[in-house]
Structure formats: C-alpha cells, structure tokens
Amino acid sequence: MSSSDIFIGEVIGTAVLILLGGGVCAAVTFKRSKAYQGGWIVVAFGWGMAVLTGAYIAAGVSGAHLNPAVTIGLAVEGGTEWSDVPLYILSEMTGAIIGALLVWVVYYGQFYAHLTDPEIVGEPGAPTKSVPGGQADGPGPVLGVFSTAPEIRHSVQNVATETVATIVLVLAILTQGLNDSGKGLGPLGVLITALVVLGIGLSLGGPTGYAINPARDLGPRIVHAALPLPNKGSSDWSYAWVPVVGPLLGGAIAGGIYNIAFA
Template identity: 70%
Template sequence: MSSSDIFISETIGTAVLILLGGGVCAAVTFKRSKAFNAGWVAIAFGWGFAVLTGAYIAAKSGAHLNPAVTIGLAIKGGIEWSQVPVYFGGEMLGAMIGAVLVWITYYGQFQAHLSDPEVLADHTGEEGLVDQSAAPSAGPVLGIFSTGPEIRNAVQNLATEIIATTVLVLSILTLGLSDNGKGVGVIGTLLVALVVTGIGLSLGGPTGYAINPVRDLGPRIVHALLPLRNKGGSDWGYAWIPVVGPLIGGALAGGIYQVAFA
C-alpha cells in the first residue's frame, strides 16, 4: 500500500471518527439540541459507533485512527516503522477536519450557547466579559472538542489514560490483526467498537478517556483557533496528558503482546 493511500484513508476515517464523537458531545451539551442532557451513556455509545463508522471507512489502511494503535502495531511488527509518520500525519489532519465539521454542523447551537447568560454566568466578570482569571482552563465549550479531568491530579490522570489505552490497544492486537496491517475484518471492527464503548463506561469517568492523542490534540487546536466569542481557554496545561498517556499505553500494549502472545 502506498503512503498516499494510507494518508488519505486515515485522514478520512479519523475525520469521521471525530465528527461523530465530537458530535455526540455537542448534542448532549447544547440546550438547543434534541439530545440535550442525554448523559454519559449516550456519549459512550456515541463514541463507540464513531469508532465503528470511521474504522469501516478506513479499512483500506487498517483503520488505525489513533497514533497509540499505530505505535502498538509497529512494536508488534504489523507495520513498518517508516510508515508510522504517514499514519500520524493522516490521523492528525483528520482529527482537525472532524472538529471543524462538528463546529459547522452545530454552528447555530454554538452561537446560541456562547451568548446564553446562564452559560456565561460562571465565566464572566463585572463588565460581562469572560473572566479568564476565574476560568483560565476550560471554556464553556471545550468539552465538545477535548477531554478534561474531573479531579485534576497529573499522576492519576496520566495513569488513567495509560491504563485505558493499554486495554484498547491490547484488545486490538489480540483480535488477530495481520502483520500486513490489513485490519481485523467486519466482526473484529465491531468488537473494537464495543471495547471502546466499554472503556468509556468503565474507565472514562476520571478523565473523559481520550485514549487517542489526536482525538484530543487536534480538536483542542481547532478550539483554540476557531472564532468563538466567549469560548474561554483551551487548557493547554492539561493537554500533554491525553497525548503522552495514550502513547505510553500503546507502547505498553505492544510490549505486553510481544512478551505474552507473540
């Protein structure tokens, strides 16, 4: 498979993953959405279906959609290390495109939400402007784009992302991905989507389960760049955790596979 085939496949698949995953977060967040307040179960299943759809679309490249998966496969020997930057590039670009598509899809809801006095009440100062000193970390729509911890403890947050990603990548590696990176097939893809749903329900509570560096970093960059009035900060102080944690988890899963299953 050529580098261009890998890049295009991963870009499109990851874009759809983020569009549907970020879309369910937006649907649950916005009051002017029919899915408002649908809850965590809706988000977990929404992300599971997002993985399922993106993976089917990107089947040609093996549907990594996630640098942690790419790292795990490279350690396993399923892909050449020379292909890793190509996968990373497509995954990152796709994540940013998907985040922009979420903004376009929910444009009216973003505008209404960010001008709602109730939404801004906890983020504004006396002059009606966003008080960045009071809420420097997370604006009122950041959760649609990227993850954040319920309890801010760097060690725990990092450990949570490592553990959750190790479960994800190890499940993929042991589902029988062929050494040429062709993927797990129709049933295997469905099982991976169910694993993602299970991780969300069981391990997603502490940090929002990024378990994918580009799933968090790409949309966070888009949040920082989009012209959204009153959006607040992008929480760059936390941003390294959902990048480093999943990469460590992917490498750890690859190592466990080599020791226990190879």
C-alpha cells in the first residue's frame, strides 16, 4: 500500500474511532445528554462499536491499525515495515485529534452547560468537585470525555494494567485478525477485534479505563488542553505517560510472544 493510502485510511479510521468512542463517553457524562449516567457497560459497548466502525472504514485502505500499539506489534511480528511505522503513528495521532475535535463540535452545547452547572464546578473560583482538594494535577470535570484516568493512582499497577490489556488485544489481532497480506485487519478480523475490545473493557477496563491505544489517549488529551472550555480543570499531564508507555510495551511484547509461540 502507498503512503497516501496509509495516511488517508489511518486518519479517517482513527477519527471515526475517537468520534464514536469519545462520543459515548460524552453521552454518559453530560447531564443534558439523553444517555446521562448510562454506565460502564454502555461505554464498553460504545467503544467496541467505535472500533468496529472505524476499522471497517479503514481496513481496505490502510489495514486499519488505528493504534500505535497495533502498529508496533505488527512491526515486531514482521507484517509491517519499520519504515512505515512513523507514518502510521503520525496518521493515527492526526486522526485522534480530529475525532476529539468532532466530539466537541457534536456536544458543544452539552460541554458548556455541564461546565457552567454549579453542581458540577461549584461556585466561581472554587475547585472542581472532580479534583479532590482542588489539586491542580488531577483530572478536570470533563477530561473523561477525552482521555483515561486510573481509579487508584499507582504507576506500576497502572502501566501493568495497560500493558496486559494491550497484549491481549494485539495477540488477538495477530492470531485471528490479519488480512491475507498480514499488514492489517481483514473483514472477519475487524469483527473479532471489536469484540475483543468490548471484552477488554468489561473485564480489564475498571482500573484505568483501558486506553490500550496511545493515540486514543494522547491525541484527545491534547485537544482537551487546547480547547477554550470554561472550568475544564487539568488535563492530568502527570498521568499522561502511562496510557502511552503501557500500550506500546504491550504491543511490542505481543509481537514478540507471537513470533516465539505462534509463528
């Protein structure tokens, strides 16, 4: 596939992934949303369907990596050329930023209603209720629409959780999901991957919110930091390295396991 195929497929596919995935997070977060307080099962199913849609759109063009961890896993396994890795990751990050911006556009009114609601942000000048004690480095009241955060902050555990969950994802892709060329997802592989993401969310997503994708977390976190949202709080940069490092480790380890055990 050409460089333009990789760029177009990964940008569009990842943008759709983040639009639908971030969209379900927004839907259950905002008080003025019809899906308000829909719960974790709704979020997990929403992300599964986001992967299904974004990957089907991109599979025939770029192979539908949509995730730097998948790209690294495929490069270690040998299906993707290392020379293509930077373009894949750049395209995935670009798509993630576009998708997060589209979530803001779609939920524009809900963002402002939520962030100006006294029950959410308190009186003017008060710390947000989502940040215990008003800590400046904690997540803001709508950061969960964009990025992940742990329930218990423990760097080793948080990295381990993201690493293990990503190993499951990438191993499933490498063993069950690749197309005939071995460079990306095939039609059946897209469905399998979406179901695996749903399973990971339901089973392993509780501790950290299962980023399992550096672009999915870092791209939208950049958008959260850049958007002129009132009372939005911190973008929690002290945690931002975890959902990047953990999934990248997981992708590389999964590629190595595949080569040892399955190749």
